[in-house]
């Protein structure tokens with residue numbers, strides 16, 4: 139049996155863009171719900187910024203211990219437990235996600251668990267998950283459904299030999315060797331982390347520098363340091379003919395290198411701006427299509443936010459800030475007042 143609930147604002151997606159907007163709208167006295175199909179916190183808290191930084195912290199500490207003689211400190215028999223390192227990162231994420239649930243409660247945001255679908259203008263239906271069947275009647279809708287890793291054509295992500303960053307964040311075993319496709323921030327983070335613990339890392343980038351969207355000077359410093367640490371950085375290089383076998387993955391690295399890795403290939407996602415946006419998930423596409431469809435009839439009432447919006451707002455901090463800005467503009471009788479940018 140379906141239940142009808144009435145809101146000033148329904149936010150679809152509980153990532154930094156969505157939760158910031160929902161919480162701020164709650165603080166401004168609006169009746170607000172946030173629909174999330176997994177766990178509050180979105181990619182950032184659960185599968186992105188936070189768990190990756192937790193892994194980097196472990197790597198940093200281990201690197202420090204390895205070089206502690208330089209500081210006049212001797213440590214003998216330093217070792218690590220890869221499973222515990224991954225588990226610590228998952229625990230950090232879990233704690234942060236619980237924090238968002240607490241903030242929802244504190245700011246009177248109804249947290250609706252499930253997949254939100256805009257059925258007709260002004261109505262969000264929960265089509266799957268624990269709250270399936272609920273229908274939220276709303277004045278305004280904010281779509282903040284984020285993005286997902288881009289897939290390489292003809293390469294199945296099996297989560298064992300071929301991973302996206304999501305699977306890599308909960309790896310069961312440490313790979314002996316890995317090729318990371320894409321040397322943006324995410325690829326670079328995993329390269330640093332795995333290399334610190336002795337995985338042989340090849341970091342491949344089609345463009346002519348690691349961290350291709352950063353300044354050349356900054357990227358050059360990182361590349362130099364990575365090479366010093368033993369990461370094999372291959373720029374202006376394409377990955378072709380990937381063949382996944384039971385115990386290894388083979389591929390061609392075009393410019394002149396043909397190699398083989400023992401364990402797995404990790405695909406580092408491009409979560410950045412335009413490209414990712416255009417190839418975003420089915421869900422995001424649906425959301426976009428729907429928001430465009432209803433725009434003419436519904437004018438300012440449906441907005442997009444965060445990674446889903448692409449280009450300018452791809453990082454969590456910005457997503458959060460934009461979510462806040464939107465929900466602060468309450469003067470026009472809507473929770474926000476900026477014109478919709480749902481159509482490109």
Ligand SMILES: Cc1cc2nc3c(=O)[nH]c(=O)nc-3n(C[C@H](O)[C@H](O)[C@H](O)COP(=O)(O)OP(=O)(O)OC[C@H]3O[C@@H](n4cnc5c(N)ncnc54)[C@H](O)[C@@H]3O)c2cc1C
Pocket residue numbers: 150151152153154155156173174175176177179180181182183185186187188190252253254255282283284285303324407409421422443444445446452453454455456457
């Ligand atoms: C490994 C990694 C490291 C990163 N590191 C950083 C960093 O250091 N700094 C930084 O600023 N950014 C970082 N990012 C990027 C950051 O995670 C994203 O920019 C940010 O999460 C985008 O926020 P968002 O709210 O737009 O989308 P998301 O965080 O992706 O949230 C979208 C949410 O919507 C939910 N959803 C989707 N469709 C539906 C639906 N129909 N119904 C209900 N719920 C739905 C999803 O489950 C998800 O929880 C990193 C990303 C990754 C992958």
